[in-house]
Amino acid sequence: MSDHTAQPTVGIIVFPGSNCDQDTVLAIQALGARAVVLDYRLAELPPVDFLILPGGFSYGDYLRSGALAAAAPIMDAVEKSAASGMPVLGICNGFQILCERGLLPGALLPNPSGEFICQWQTVRVVNAPKGFETMADGTVLRLPIAHHDGSYRVAEGQLASLFEHGQVFLQYSDDKGGAHALVNPNGSVANIAGVSQGSVVGLMPHPERAMAQYLGSDDGRGFLAAWLGLRGNVEC
C-alpha cells in the first residue's frame, strides 16, 4: 500500500478459540483503519492490505500452542501473501501459530514456571523490522503480556544469525531499555519478545490492549499505528 492517506484494510483471522480478535478489531478501528474478520476456513484472502493473527487459545492450545491452527486452510493463503510481501503480524497465539507454520523462526515453549503469567511489561525495540521504520531502535514500550507458552527458543546456533540478520525485534527490558535476566518474565532466550522474517512479524505482548492511558498504557496505539504507516503517537 503506497497511498498513506487512504484507509488501509486489515484482515484479522479468527480461528476456533481465538479470543483477542474483537480487542484487535477495536484497536484497528480506533486507529481509523478498516478491520475485516476472516474465517479460518477461507482458501483465498479477500483484498486486504495487512493481516493480523490475533491472540487467544486457538483449538484450546491443545497438542502444542498454535500447532492445530497452523494447519488451518487459510494458512496456505497467508503463506502465499507473506511470500509476496504482505505485512503479517502475529500477536501472542498468532506469534505461536506463525512459528509453528515456519513463517517465523524459533518456537514458543511453556514458561519455565509452568504457569500462565499476566502482567505489564516493558520491551525495547532492538531492530525495527520492515514496516516499523518510524519506530526508532531503542524505543521502550509498556505493553501487557498474558501467556502460558511464551518462552522463546531457537535451534542451536540460530541465535547469532537472528541478531546478525536484524530479525530480533523486541526484547523484554527494564523501563530504561536494559535487557537482563531480572526482567525476563518467561525464560526467553536473549529476552526475545518479538522477531521478524521478511514482512512477517510476531510478538508475545499485546499492543491491542494498550490503546489508552486509562488501561495502563497507550504504547500499543503507537505500535500499531507505526505498523499501519499511520500517524500515531510513537514518541513513547
Place this chain on the structure above:
Amino acid sequence: MTRTYQLTFLVGLKSGILDPAGQATRNVLQHMEYAVQDVRIGKWIRVAIQADNAEHALALGQEMGQRLLSNPVMESFEVTVKAL
C-alpha cells in the same frame, strides 16, 4: 548388587474420561483428510532407577505410578522395564 533399570511410563486419561485435547486434534486430522477415528493424548515419562532386579524395578515403578506419576482420579498408566 543393584543395577540401573529404565522404566518407561505411558500415562493417559482413563477410558470414559473426556479428552478435550485428543478430541480437538482428531477433528483437525480429519479436516486434513486422514481417516482418523480417535485420538487420545497422554504423557510419556522415562525414569532411570537402581534396583535389585527387573521385578523389583517394576514393582517400584508401579508404586511411583500410583503415588505420583498418575492422578488416580482420572488417569491410568502402563509401565515397562528395561535393563540399562
Place this chain on the structure above:
Amino acid sequence: MLTYMDVGLSFKENQEIVRLLRRHPNQLELGLFGALWSEHCSYKSSKPLLARLPHEGRFVVQGPGGNAGVVQLSYRWDLAFKIESHNHPSYVEPEQGAATGVGGILRDIVAMGARPIALADILKFGTDDKSQTLRRGIVEGIGDYGNAIGIPTVTGTVGYSEVYDANPLVNVLAVGLRARNVHVGADGARPGSVLILMGQATGRDGIHGASLLASQDFGEQTEEMRPTVQVGDPFMGKLLMEATLAIVGKGLADAVQDLGAAGLTSSTAELAYASQVGLIVDVSQVMCREPEMSAYEIMLSETQERMLVSIPLDKLKETLDLISDYELPYTEIGRVVEGDFLRIVKGDVVLADVPTGVLVGGCPRLPIPSDLSTLLGEELLEEETSIPLNPEWGYQVLGHPDCRERSAIYRRYDSTIGVRTVWGPDHDVAVLRIDDTDGVAIAVCAPARWAAVDSTAGGIGAVVNALSLVATQGAEPLGLTDGINAGNPDKPQAYRRMAGLIEGIAQAARVLEVPVTGGNVSLHNETRGQAIWPTAAIGVVARHPHPLSPVLDQVARPNLRICLLNPPKVSRLGGSVLQEILGITGSYPRLDLAGIKSSLHVLMDMAQKADQAGLAAVRSIGLGGTFVAIARSLMTPSRNVGVQLNLPADSLVFDLFNEMAGQWILYIEPDFLSKWEDACQARGVRLQDIGITTDSPDIVIKGGRTVTWPLQELWHAYRQGGDFIGR
C-alpha cells in the same frame, strides 16, 4: 434395583413422592427425583431462609430463579451476574473441579443472553500440607479455564484457615453484559418449539454429582463413591458461548438453559417448569460419548459444555446452520408441547412421565424453627478493654495470609483481555469501562472469620464490606449476589449458623436498600464431623460514574489530611486478624447499620465528584483494620510518602486493628476539610481527623509514646508474609 436411599432421598421424601404421584416412581423417575430433590438443586433447607432476602429494587430486571440475576446499568445495557460454588468437586479433583466451576457460572451468564465480561474468585484454603496441593490445583484450574475462554479475572479474595483443610471453598462470580432489548431465559419456551442439545457429547461424567457429592458430608464412604470426574474443555466452552450468544442475538431461541448440576434432568425440568409447558425428551437422540449408556445415565450425566435451546420451527434451519458454522455437535432431542410434565422417551417407549410441578415444585422444604430469632441472638464473648501495643503486630497483621499481597495468585489469571479493565486485581475493587459513558465497579469479599462465632454479625459485616468497597468509587450499587457456604443443615448448630448468616445478609441488604438478585447455597461443607465457618461470599456490581478516572486508593503526596469516616464509637477487635494472631476467639460486633447508611450517602456524594471534594484517595477498612488500609495506601511503586497519626494511647490497639466494616480512611486536600466536616455534620456522621501525610516513608504514631514502622519493612511483610526471615 435402586432404592430411594441410593439416590439420596429420605423415607419421608419418598413417601411424599408416592403421595403426589399417586403411584411409585420407576427407577428412572426415582433418579430424577433424587437429583431435583437434592439439597443442591432444591435448596430445601435454605429456601425459606433465603425468602428473607430483599429481591426488589429500582434496577432489578430479573431476580432470583433464573440462571442469573439481571440489573439495569444504563439505558443501553443490563448486567447479568451471579456467584456459584464448586467446593466439593474441587476437593475431589482440584484442577478440573475449579475449571468446571468457572465454566459452569459462565454458561449461566450466557444462558441469560449476556456476554461475560468479568470473573472474580472467592477462595478459601486450609493450612495443612494437603491444602497446598489443593491450592495449586485450584488456582491452576481456574486460570486454565478463564484464560483460555478469554474472560478477564478482575478481582478476588483469598483466605486461609484450618477449618477449610478438607473443605476448600471455590466460589466464582461472573458478570455479563446484555443489550437492554434482549430478553431471554429459561421461561419463554412455547409449544411447537424443538429442543436442541448442543456442545459436548454426553458421557458418564459426574453422575450423582448433585444428589450425592454436593448434598452429603464427606466421609470414608464418599471417598469411594467418587463419580467419573467431569473434565472442563474451555475450547468447546468458547465455541458454545459464541454459538449461544449468536442464537440469542439473532432472536432465534425462545428459551435457553445451560446444563449444570444434574445435567439434562434439571435443565429440562426447570425449563419446562419455568415456561409452564410440557417437554418430551427422546434419550435415543442424545449424542453419547460412550457406548450403551442407559437412559438413567444420560439424564443424570454432568458432562460439561452443553446447552439446551428451544427453537421455534420457523427458525430451526437458520439455527442449525449457525450451530454447524461453529462446528459444534448438536442433536434435536425433543419438543415442547402443551402441558406441565416432563416425559422421557426412547423412540416410542415412554420411560418416565412426571408432572414438573411435583418434580421441581414439590420438594418438601425444611420449615424455619419457630424459635429461630431467639436462637440467633448475639453471641458475645468478653474482650479485654485495654491492650498495650506491640509494634511487631503491625508486620504480623499486614503479612497475615489474608491481608498480604496476592499477586502470586492473580498474576496467573488474564486480567487485561477484553480491554475494559481500568482497575484490576491489584486493587480492592475492580473498575471496568463499558463504553464512552458507562462503567462498572465490581467488588467481592468473604470475611469468614467475622462469622466464626456470631454468624449473623458476620453476614451483616460481609454485605457492609462489599458495599463499602464500591462506595469508595462513588459507584451506585445495583445488586448483590451471595454465595452461602456452610455445614450439614441437618445438624442443629450448623443449621442455626447458616440461618444466622443469611439473616445477617438480609438485615444489611434491607437497611442499606440493595437487592440480592441471586446466588448459590453450598451446604454439607463438613468432613468427618468438622464443619467450615459459615462463609458468605458477597459480590456487588455498581454503576461507576467516571470509570476512566477511578478515585485513587493510594497517596503519593505529603500534607494531605487523613480522616476516618464513621469510626465506631466503641472499637472492638472481635473476629479480627489480630485476635487470631493473639490466639483469641472473639465475636464480630453487630454493626450500626443506620450510621453506616448515612456514611455511605456522604461518601457516595463526595466520591462521585472526587476532585471537587478534594478527595485525593480513599480506602475501605476491612481485614487488618485501619492499619492495613493505611499501609496499603502507601505501597506505591516509589513508596516515598508516609503518615503521621495522632491517636490516643489507651485505645490505640483497638483503633488500629478493629475490622468494623463501614468506615473508611480518607486522604483530603487540607482546603477541603471543612467541606467534608459540613457534609458529615449534615447527616450526623462522625469524621475524625487523625493525621497527615508526610514525605518521610514510614507510619508514625504519636499520642502516647511514639511508634514507627518504616515503609520498607512493611513492604517486605506485605510481599513476603509477616514472619519473613531477615527483618
